[in-house]
Amino acid sequence: MSAIQQRVSKLRQALASTEAEALLITHPVNRKYVTGFSGTAGYVVVTADRAFLFTDFRYVTQAKEQAAGFEIVEHDTNPMKTVGETLRSVGVRKLGFEQNHVSYGAYLTYASDLGNDISLVPTEGLLERLRRIKDADELRLIREAVAVADTAFSHILTVVKPGIKEREAALELEMFMRRQGASSSSFDIIVASGERSALPHGVASDRVIGSDEFLKLDFGALYKSYCSDLTRTVVIGTPSAKHREIWDIVLEAQLSALSGIRPGMTGREADSLARDVIAKYGYADKFGHGTGHAVGMEIHESPRLSKTEETVLEPGMVVTVEPGIYLPGFGGVRIEDMVVITESGCDILTKASKQFIAL
Numbered sequence: 001m002s003a004i005q006q007r008v009s010k011l012r013q014a015l016a017s018t019e020a021e022a023l024l025i026t027h028p029v030n031r032k033y034v035t036g037f038s039g040t041a042g043y044v045v046v047t048a049d050r051a052f053l054f055t056d057f058r059y060v061t062q063a064k065e066q067a068a069g070f071e072i073v074e075h076d077t078n079p080m081k082t083v084g085e086t087l088r089s090v091g092v093r094k095l096g097f098e099q100n101h102v103s104y105g106a107y108l109t110y111a112s113d114l115g116n117d118i119s120l121v122p123t124e125g126l127l128e129r130l131r132r133i134k135d136a137d138e139l140r141l142i143r144e145a146v147a148v149a150d151t152a153f154s155h156i157l158t159v160v161k162p163g164i165k166e167r168e169a170a171l172e173l174e175m176f177m178r179r180q181g182a183s184s185s186s187f188d189i190i191v192a193s194g195e196r197s198a199l200p201h202g203v204a205s206d207r208v209i210g211s212d213e214f215l216k217l218d219f220g221a222l223y224k225s226y227c228s229d230l231t232r233t234v235v236i237g238t239p240s241a242k243h244r245e246i247w248d249i250v251l252e253a254q255l256s257a258l259s260g261i262r263p264g265m266t267g268r269e270a271d272s273l274a275r276d277v278i279a280k281y282g283y284a285d286k287f288g289h290g291t292g293h294a295v296g297m298e299i300h301e302s303p304r305l306s307k308t309e310e311t312v313l314e315p316g317m318v319v320t321v322e323p324g325i326y327l328p329g330f331g332g333v334r335i336e337d338m339v340v341i342t343e344s345g346c347d348i349l350t351k352a353s354k355q356f357i358a359l
Helices: 003-015 028-035 057-066 079-089 104-114 126-131 136-156 166-179 194-198 241-260 267-280
Strands: 022-025 043-047 051-055 071-074 094-098 119-123 190-193 213-219 221-223 230-236 292-294 301-305 318-321 324-327 331-334 337-341 346-348
Touching (some): 003 043, 003 126, 003 136, 022 028, 126 301, 136 221, 136 337, 213 331
Antiparallel strands (some): 324 331, 337 346
């Protein structure tokens, strides 16, 4: 059974626990996950024994090539009318929809176009929960995406120096990762220098990188539909004792989490492995975000490693481990790796150096 067939089978099992007889999939990432179809327009319907991909004239040939096992149906200018006609032909009257991805306006349109004899049933997270556990194909692609980011970090160390703008460093990272096969960066690249490094999500600006200051680099590659996520913090110039102090604390916190994360613990418990170290040194209030989040086809997936996350970690989940300390007016440090949860702990996917680097 192919990976796609396994996903459809698991989705049917999940669907059986709802009141719906079929699921309408409209979220682009979920659509691609369950079909393999990479086109930008399409509606998927999975029933207990049929699987349909509805698309327009532009994508019919592509859909037939990519969505093996799906019945390809070409719709006209009213997609939901075609969906409704197909559902009636197979006896489906209760159609589930992805409540977190359908706007109220779209819901009203769907309800009107499907017809009065087909009811819409809200469902939540059916595919997102399946996507938490990565299969072998996904893990291979994630490892390749991570390798692109690792190589990009080594490259950018030869480029950054006092006098260049943060935006220039971000552009170089983007171009390098694309040359390595990435379709794009997996999110807006963060290049934050000096006092801006205290901004947890300080995307690259026109600030000129100076001397004797932190430079925080947070970036990743979108590679064959899968994301990577890497953060390293270096010093440009000569580090002060304060630079070294908070960098060492963050590394200690990160290593604590990496050594302690295991299946069976909750995201909250994993978060505390890093958070408790930072709190021990008196910087609890300077670490305001979660320790990590899952990564896959999207850069932020479920579960998270945070103070409120009760989801239990399972083998096959891929998460980041990224504690930080942020001191307004001075700077901040974050160190981030991606790991896959194993049967006994975790396997660190990221290979980029975590030595204290002063350039």
